[in-house]
Structures are given as C-alpha cells and as structure tokens.
Amino acid sequence: AQTVTQSQPEMSVQEAETVTLSCTYDTSENNYYLFWYKQPPSRQMILVIRQEAYKQQNATENRFSVNFQKAAKSFSLKISDSQLGDTAMYFCAFMDPDAGGTSYGKLTFGQGTILTVHP
C-alpha cells in the first residue's frame, strides 16, 4: 500500500516571501500522479497543482511550483510571493491510476501541513 508523509505539521511565512512544504511517499509503482490540495478554513478542498510521474519537468501553476524527485520519492511544494489568502492546510496526495482496477483513482493523502502567512 502506498503511504504519504508530510513531516511538517505547521509552517509560517511572511507575506511576499517564499515557503517550501515537504512531502515524501512510498510506492513500488512507476506510473502515478501526485497532487497538492489546499484546504482553507472553509474546508473546501482545492486542487493546487498536479504532477505526472512520467514527466521529468516540474509542474508550475503561477506562484506554485513543485520539486519532484522521483528516485528520492519526494514531492515538495514551493509557494512564491506568499499571500494572506494562501493561509490554509495543505495536503499532499498520491494516486495510482492503474492499480488493478479496483483502486483506480483512489487518493492517498498525507497528514497535512498548516501554513500561516503573516502580514
């Protein structure tokens, strides 16, 4: 079974600065997807960014980018020019899209990192 570990329960950053959230995972699969979700106080789960494991290029979405190290099974999220609205819980998630049919699409989440952006 896959596992996802986020070793930072809480992080804080000053507005306009850069912060990196860590995520490691364990799998024996070669083809999979990784995601970062944001959960603000409203509790709505919002997809921030995704990475396909077969792609070497790191995904980027505006101020959000990832550092995907497949060999090390590491998938960190970098937030540049942090904004107050970035304050939220961030979850790293793993998906194996080819897992024997029955597990198709199932997301495995990490424990989450609470990010606070200070003015």
Next chain:
Amino acid sequence: NAGVMQNPRHLVRRRGQEARLRCSPMKGHSHVYWYRQLPEEGLKFMVYLQKENIIDESGMPKERFSAEFPKEGPSILRIQQVVRGDSAAYFCASSPSKGQGVNEQYFGPGTRLTVT
C-alpha cells in the same frame, strides 16, 4: 457547470440515529469517491462507486456504513446507529471516466457530521 454538491453541509445526530449524506457529482462525471476527515487528520478513502456499482469499498468500516450511487439521483453515504467516533467531515469527489485522461477529482464542500 455546477461543481460537486453535497448536502446537508452540517448534520447533527444523536447516538443511535441514522445519518444520510448526499453527493451530486459534476455534470458528466460517472465516478464518485467518498473520503472521511477526522479532526486534525488528513482525508481517508472510504469507497469508490460508479453508477449502480461499488468498485472499491476497502476503506469502509465493515459495519453500519453503506454507500450507493443509483442510476438516477445522488450518491448516498449511509451511517446507521451513529456513535461519537463517527463525528467527522465527509467529503465526496467526482471524476470523469478514465478514457478522458488524468483522473482528476473535484471535491464537494463536505458534510460535517456531529454526533451528540
């Protein structure tokens, strides 16, 4: 295109009562997933359904919990004889079929169940 809808948003039940949580997937989506988030924890997979079929229920507790996704109408997560430990946020997500590319899941706003 409306997003994933869940209702109710908040549900209070006394111990021993039944809880019914509803999820309407996005238009055109035929895959539904239910996740549970206990306080201060990440989301845990419960069950994966397609129309009229349960594909994977490996995350569902063996007793008191059931789920369905009928041909017509929303998906229902049903919890019988609720206990305090069932208090959590329950999230539904939907996705299009596999043939349409990466199985990206879109989440509803969740139902917060409180058992008193």
